[in-house]
Each structure stands twice: as C-alpha cells, then as structure tokens.
Amino acid sequence: MTIQIREMREADVERCGGICYAAFKEIAERHNFRPDFPTPEAAIQLTQAFFSSPDVFSVVAERDGEVVGSNHLWEYDAIRAVGPITVDPNAQAKGAGRLLMEAVIERGKQKSSAGVRLVQDSFNSTSLSLYASLGFEVREPLALMEGQLEGDVPPDVTVRALKAEDYASCAELCRVVHGFDRVNELKHTPPFLTSFVVIRDGRITGYASAPQFWALNHAVAETKSDMCALLTGASNLLGEPISFLLPTRQSILFRWCLQKGLRVLKPMTLMTTGAYQEPRSYYLPSVGY
Numbered sequence: 001m002t003i004q005i006r007e008m009r010e011a012d013v014e015r016c017g018g019i020c021y022a023a024f025k026e027i028a029e030r031h032n033f034r035p036d037f038p039t040p041e042a043a044i045q046l047t048q049a050f051f052s053s054p055d056v057f058s059v060v061a062e063r064d065g066e067v068v069g070s071n072h073l074w075e076y077d078a079i080r081a082v083g084p085i086t087v088d089p090n091a092q093a094k095g096a097g098r099l100l101m102e103a104v105i106e107r108g109k110q111k112s113s114a115g116v117r118l119v120q121d122s123f124n125s126t127s128l129s130l131y132a133s134l135g136f137e138v139r140e141p142l143a144l145m146e147g148q149l150e151g152d153v154p155p156d157v158t159v160r161a162l163k164a165e166d167y168a169s170c171a172e173l174c175r176v177v178h179g180f181d182r183v184n185e186l187k188h189t190p191p192f193l194t195s196f197v198v199i200r201d202g203r204i205t206g207y208a209s210a211p212q213f214w215a216l217n218h219a220v221a222e223t224k225s226d227m228c229a230l231l232t233g234a235s236n237l238l239g240e241p242i243s244f245l246l247p248t249r250q251s252i253l254f255r256w257c258l259q260k261g262l263r264v265l266k267p268m269t270l271m272t273t274g275a276y277q278e279p280r281s282y283y284l285p286s287v288g289y
Contacts, residue, residue: 002063002064003061003062003063003068003094003095003096003099004061004062004063005059005060005061005062005099005100005102005103006059006060006062007057007058007059007060008051008058008059008060008070009060010051012051012060012067012070013044013047013048013051014044015067016047016060016067016069016070016086017040017041017043017044017045017046017047017048018040018043018044019067019068019069019070019086019087019088020037020043020044020046020047020070020084020086021035021037021039021040021042021043021044022040022088022089023069023086023087023088023089023092024036024037024043024084024086025037026089027121027123027124028121028266031123031124033121033123033265033266034265034266036215046084047070049190050072053188055074055075055076055184055188056072056073056074056075057072057073057075057104057107058070058071058072058073059071059072059100059103059104061087061096061099061100063091063094063096068087068088068091068096069085069086069087069088069091069096069097069100070085070086070100071083071084071085071086071100071101071103071104072084072085072104073104073107073108073116074185074288075111075113076182076184076185076188077180077181077182077183077184077185078113078114078115078180079113079114079115079116079117079180079182079274079275079289080104080108080111080113080115080116080117081116081117081118081286081287081288081289082101082104082116082117082118082288083118083119083287083288084287085097085100085101085127087100092126097126097127097130098130098134101130101131101134102134104116105134105135105273108274113274114180114274114275115272115273115274115275115276116136116272116273116274117270117271117272117273117285117288117289118131118136118270118271118272118287118288118289119142119245119268119269119270119271119285119286119287119288119289120268120269120271121266121267121268121269122141122142122266122267122268122269123266123267128269131271132271135273136271136272136273137271137272137273137276138269138270138271139270139271139272139276140247140248140249140269140270140285141247141248141249141267141268141269142245142246142247142248142267142268142269142270142285143245143246143248143254143264143265143266143267143268144214144243144244144245144246144264144265144266144267144268145214145243145244145245145246145257145262145263145264145265146214146241146242146243146262146263146265147241147242147257147260147261147262147263148235148240148241148242148261149231149232149235149236149242149260149261149262150232150235150236150260151232151236151260152232153198153229153232153233153236154225154229156200156201157198157199157200157205157226157229157233158198158199158200158233159196159197159198159199159229159230159232159233159234159236159237160196160197160199160233160237161194161195161196161197161237162186162194162195162196162197162207166197166204166207167183167186167187168183169197169203169204170183170186170197170204170207171183171186173204173205173206173207173220173222174220176280176281177220177279177280177281177283178220178277178279178280178283179275179277180275180277182209182218185209185218185288186207186209189209189210189216190210190216193209193210193212193213193216194210194212194234194237194238195207195208195209195210196208196211196230196233196234196237197230198221198226198229198230198233200226205221205222205223205226206219206220206221206222206226206227206229206230206282207219207220207221207230208230208231208234208244208284209286210286211231211234211235211238211242211243211244212234212238212240212241212242212243213243214243214244214245214286214287215286215287216286216287216288217243217244217245217284217286218283218284218285218286218289219231219244219283219284220281220282220283220284221281221282221283222281222282223281223282224250224252224253224256224282226282227253227282227284228253228256231244243265244284245268245284245285245286245287246284247270247279247283247284247285250282253282270285270289272289
C-alpha cells in the first residue's frame with residue numbers, strides 16, 4: 001500500500017482529470033456548493049493543458065500501480081502557484097495529499113522560487129489544516145464573485161482588450177502592487193479568454209487577465225475607481241457574466257460588487273510561503289495567485 005510520487009505522463013491525463021472532477025464535486029456537494037468543474041471533460045481538458053505546458057510541473061501519486069491523485073506547480077514567474085491538487089475520494093486520508101504537496105514544495109526549493117502560493121476552499125478544513133501544517137500562512141479571506149456588471153465606465157477612462165505592447169506596463173503595475181510581476185503567466189492566458197486593460201490619462205492603470213473565468217483571472221489597479229471601471233468595461237465588452245476572486249478585506253469594493261448585483265458563490269482562502277508583500281492597491285488573485 002506504499003504511495004509513490006512521480007512526474008505525470010500522457011497516459012495519466014484522463015485518469016487524473018477524472019479524479020480532479022470527482023474530488024472537487026464530492027467536497028463541494030458535501031457542503032452544498034456548486035462544483036468547480038461542470039463535467040469530467042472540463043477537468044480532463046485542464047489537466048491536459050497543464051501537462052502539456054513546459055511551465056507547469058505536474059506529478060501524480062501512485063498506489064499499487066494505480067494513480068490516485070495529482071498536483072501541479074505553475075512556474076511561469078518568480079512566485080510559483082500550486083494546484084489543483086486532488087486525490088481520489090476513495091483514497092483520501094491515507095497520505096497521498098501530503099506527499100503531493102511535499103513534492104511541489106521541494107520542486108519550488110530546487111528551482112529557487114521566491115515563494116509558493118495557493119487558494120483553497122475555506123470550507124475544506126482538511127486541506128486548510130494540511131497546508132498550514134506544511135508551512136503556508138493564511139493571508140486573505142476571499143469570496144468567489146459572479147454576475148453581470150451593467151453600466152457605463154467613467155468618461156475619463158477607456159477599457160479595451162489587452163495588446164502585446166501593454167505587457168511592460170502591466171508588469172510594472174503588478175510590481176508596484178505586489179512586489180513582483182506575473183507577466184509570463186499573463187502572456188500564457190489561454191487564447192479563448194480575453195485580457196483587459198483600463199486606461200486613464202493616457203496610461204494603463206489596471207488590467208485583468210481573464211475576468212470571464214475566475215480560476216485563471218488575476219487583476220491589479222491603481223485605485224478602486226480603476227478596478228470598478230475595469231470590471232464594468234470588461235463585462236460590457238464580453239456581454240456575459242464575469243467571475244473573480246475578491247479579497248473581502250477590500251470592503252468598499254466588496255460592497256460595490258454586492259450593490260451591483262454580483263453574488264458570492266463560496267468563501268476561499270489565499271495562503272502563501274516565502275516572499276510576501278502586503279498589496280499596495282486593489283487587486284484580485286487567481287487560483288494560482
């Protein structure tokens with residue numbers, strides 16, 4: 001019954017995607033929340049995308065020759081990101097989750113990462129306890145927000161799709177807010193998702209990487225007004241609901257979202273190891289931060 005950790009192979013993708021779907025579905029429905037993945041196929045597609053990326057380190061847990069779980073470490077930028085980590089519901093509480101986390105933590109050390117971050121479901125006391133025991137610090141209470149924002153952006157700002165020439169400005173803005181940038185992650189936003197910038201006084205004052213898909217979206221803005229304009233403009237241009245993770249300590253922005261009709265789908269928690277700078281302005285994290 002020994003559990004072995006090894007790098008993921010192409011032949012593991014479908015099995016790992018199926019486990020990912022089942023694990024998230026089981027914990028969400030047990031607590032009366034909507035599962036993160038609508039179908040097994042969606043989880044398999046995400047697993048395939050991570051496995052195929054040279055910037056994502058993917059591992060599996062194997063017991064008696066059968067894969068029982070997987071984990072991923074996003075290595076786009078200096079700050080690494082974990083997830084999704086999932087273990088077969090029939091094989092949980094047997095040590096696989098801890099070994100999968102230890103594998104990516106060790107990988108981060110080997111690659112001299114500045115820090116490692118993750119976002120977990122606050123109602124999942126098991127994962128919260130595991131990550132804390134492995135050295136992760138609780139940094140932010142988050143709310144998964146969803147809905148359609150309607151209305152006009154202020155006349156002195158413009159919201160448009162991000163262009164390649166915007167990357168340098170976005171990187172600098174992120175460094176001001178967080179102390180590091182996420183430009184490589186931003187450049188690898190899947191082509192079926194659209195990134196947006198807000199422009200005020202002729203310069204970029206905010207950006208959002210994927211406001212139509214919360215798990216891959218992150219955003220920074222100089223002011224609350226810039227963030228509100230960015231989200232409203234993106235929602236208008238997309239013509240569909242947006243979703244994002246909101247640090248609820250940003251109480252003024254949180255109340256604005258609620259007043260605009262957005263709803264909270266579930267609570268989550270941002271946890272980190274390594275370098276951390278208290279954000280210096282408004283921001284939204286992705287699942288990978």
